[in-house]
Amino acid sequence: MRWTLTLLVMLILIPALGESADYYIDPQKGAPGNDGSADRPWMSLQQVIDTGLVESRDWDSLPWNEEGKLTPKNPSAPIKAGDTIWLRSGDYGGLTIRGFYNKDFITIAALPGNTPRFQAIQLQSSSYWALRGLHVGPERAADTKPGTLVRLASDRRRGPIHHILVEECVLQSARDTSSWSARDWNTRAWNGVEADGTRIILRGNRLKNVNFGISVMGSHALVEQNIIENFAGDGLRGLGDYGVFQYNLVKNCYDVNGNHDDGFQSWSRGSRGVGTGEVRGIVLRGNTIINYEDPEQPHRGTLQGIGCFDGTYVDWIIENNVVVVDHFHGITLVGARGCRIVNNTVIDPNNDRPGPPWISIVDHKNGTPSSGCTIRNNLAPALNVDPGEGMVLDHNLLVREPAKFFRVPSHHDLRLIDGSPAIDTGHRDLAPPVDITGTPRPQGKSVDVGAYEYPAPPRSK
Numbered sequence: 001m002r003w004t005l006t007l008l009v010m011l012i013l014i015p016a017l018g019e020s021a022d023y024y025i026d027p028q029k030g031a032p033g034n035d036g037s038a039d040r041p042w043m044s045l046q047q048v049i050d051t052g053l054v055e056s057r058d059w060d061s062l063p064w065n066e067e068g069k070l071t072p073k074n075p076s077a078p079i080k081a082g083d084t085i086w087l088r089s090g091d092y093g094g095l096t097i098r099g100f101y102n103k104d105f106i107t108i109a110a111l112p113g114n115t116p117r118f119q120a121i122q123l124q125s126s127s128y129w130a131l132r133g134l135h136v137g138p139e140r141a142a143d144t145k146p147g148t149l150v151r152l153a154s155d156r157r158r159g160p161i162h163h164i165l166v167e168e169c170v171l172q173s174a175r176d177t178s179s180w181s182a183r184d185w186n187t188r189a190w191n192g193v194e195a196d197g198t199r200i201i202l203r204g205n206r207l208k209n210v211n212f213g214i215s216v217m218g219s220h221a222l223v224e225q226n227i228i229e230n231f232a233g234d235g236l237r238g239l240g241d242y243g244v245f246q247y248n249l250v251k252n253c254y255d256v257n258g259n260h261d262d263g264f265q266s267w268s269r270g271s272r273g274v275g276t277g278e279v280r281g282i283v284l285r286g287n288t289i290i291n292y293e294d295p296e297q298p299h300r301g302t303l304q305g306i307g308c309f310d311g312t313y314v315d316w317i318i319e320n321n322v323v324v325v326d327h328f329h330g331i332t333l334v335g336a337r338g339c340r341i342v343n344n345t346v347i348d349p350n351n352d353r354p355g356p357p358w359i360s361i362v363d364h365k366n367g368t369p370s371s372g373c374t375i376r377n378n379l380a381p382a383l384n385v386d387p388g389e390g391m392v393l394d395h396n397l398l399v400r401e402p403a404k405f406f407r408v409p410s411h412h413d414l415r416l417i418d419g420s421p422a423i424d425t426g427h428r429d430l431a432p433p434v435d436i437t438g439t440p441r442p443q444g445k446s447v448d449v450g451a452y453e454y455p456a457p458p459r460s461k
Contacts, residue, residue, distance in 0.1 A: 003047035009298035020082040027090030036078060043090055045085065045108070049100075053426075054079045055098040064125070070101050084109060087116035095121045099158055109133055115175060119144070120190075123153045125158035130165040137172045138190065146173070146188060146211070152195040154218070161197030173210040177230060182256040182299055185211075185232045192228065195221065198240075205250070213250065216243055223248065234255050235339055236264040236287065242281040251290040255301020263289030263303060263323065266327075267310035268335075275310035275335075275365055284318045286436045286451075291325045291349055302354055304329040305346065307310070311335025311364050317344070320436040320451045323357065324349050324412055330357030330380055335364030338372045342430050345414050345450040346380035347402055356381035357398070363388070377426040379405065379450035395427040397449050401406040422449040440449065 023036035030043035032051075042048050053076040057070040079085065081104035086112060088111050095118055110116050110133030117135045136149045149171045154160040173190045180188070183326040193202060196217035197216075204225045209214050213228035215237040223245045228235045235250030250263045261338045264284060270277030291303040305323035309332065316339040317403045323330045330346035333339060341359055348356040363369050369388035378396045385393050402409035405420045416422050426447040434440055435453040443453050 020084065022084050023079055024084060024086045024088065026088040027092060031370055041088065045087065046095055049097055054100060054106065056102050058099040058101060059159055062437040063157040073100065079106065081084045081106060086111040087114065089116060092116055092118045094119045097126055097129065098124040100126045104128055105130045110156040120147060120149055122153065123161060124153040125155045126161055127163045130167070131169060132167045134169045138170060139174060139426050146190045146192040147158060147178045148194045150193045151368060152197050153198060154196050164197060165201045166193065166205060170206045171210065174209050177209045185254055185256040185299065189232050209273040212237065216240055216291045218245070221394045226311050230254065233259050234262045234265045238264065238266050238282055241279060244283045245287060246283065246285040250287065252292055252297065253301050253303040254299040256299050261301055261303050262307040264306045266308045268312060278312045278314050280314045282316050284321055286320045288322045289325065299314065302326045305357060306331040307456060308332060309334045312337055313339055315339065318344065319432045320344065325357050326350060326352060326355055327357055327461060328354050330359055332360040334362055335368060336361050336370040336373050340374040340430055341378060342374065343432055343451055345452065347399055347409060347413070347414065348381055360383035360384035360385040360386045377431055377447065377449045379422055395425065395449060397421055397425070413459060415459070416448060416450070420454065423454045425449050
């Protein structure tokens with residue numbers, strides 16, 4: 001059941017595939033004059049793009065406007081919509097694709113058993129591209145000024161970007177940052193993914209040792225099953241309407257500058273600046289946010305969990321998330337309407353200040369009351385909710401002694417123990433049908449409070 005929404009989004013996003021062909025690139029054994037077959041691969045992906053070997057479309061005139069028409073680009077080129085470009089191991093440098101609006105997905109993928117490496121990838125003003133299994137990072141160009149590892153960019157002159165898939169890629173500023181100073185983090189850490197287009201899917205990627213993790217500015221994004229490990233900014237950012245952020249793991253924040261770091265952050269943008277608009281319909285489901293794993297971690301900071309301070313946030317669903325942070329803000333919406341925060345688990349990893357973390361919905365900074373929101377079936381050390389019209393607060397439990405609720409809270413195992421006060425004490429209305437592991441609710445006479453239903457399956461390794 002937890003995959004139903006994903007499948008629906010994919011059916012909308014990906015058109016039916018027709019006949020397709022495979023092409024190959026090998027930086028070590030290929031040659032520009034080859035035909036791209038497995039036996040005669042090309043040498044450079046950027047050269048394939050730049051020399052017109054991809055049939056696509058682009059706007060009939062620039063600057064782009066909504067009345068513009070897409071016209072053929074490189075007609076009769078060998079690579080067409082629906083094809084796959086297989087990459088063998090080697091260094092590919094930087095990749096830029098600009099002005100390629102495909103009718104169907106063209107996939108750029110690592111050949112099984114191979115490791116193609118890029119310094120950075122930029123897709124601009126394009127559509128229907130899939131990147132799969134690529135390694136992206138500046139490790140062979142360590143003196144390069146930090147930027148963004150994968151940038152999916154719209155452009156006012158060249159046009160929007162849409163329908164892009166980035167899946168099972170590895171993105172890292174460096175393999176090992178254990179010796180980095182605060183200055184190193186500020187001068188050497190790259191941002192992971194920036195996406196300001198629509199219908200973007202980011203799935204199953206591993207981001208490590210980055211500044212900001214995944215930032216999505218466009219609407220209708222699906223960001224799922226990614227790992228953001230060791231970051232110095234925000235783990236996830238969602239600024240576009242109707243985005244789904246689910247089953248991601250965000251862990252180990254490095255406090256090296258003045259940014260107030262968040263596991264997930266959002267803010268509205270309106271005609272009068274930040275905090276004067278609305279962000280609508282975002283879903284945060286089944287994410288795990290952990291401030292730190294190692295208490296002795298260098299540059300350990302106080303991470304805010306889900307921190308949304310400049311609403312208005314409209315019709316959000318925040319459910320089945322686990323948040324372990326050393327801060328007041330476990331889950332916070334400042335200015336909300338019609339939102340629900342249901343079946344989340346929030347705890348403090350220590351007894352230090354700031355904290356303990358709360359679940360909070362309060363008035364907008366301009367004084368407008370939040371309204372029509374439900375906070376139900378949550379476990380947290382504290383609740384902080386301003387009164388307002390239609391605000392519902394029920395079936396939540398305060399966690400003052402985690403050992404009475406959870407298996408091994410010191411190691412972030414927050415499955416419920418036998419006899420936990422959370423068992424069978426929740427309310428069925430608005431409770432998600434499965435818990436964070438996919439276990440159906442309820443398992444007993446009523447739903448349990450928090451992200452886990454008891455009994456939970458064995459913890460995956």
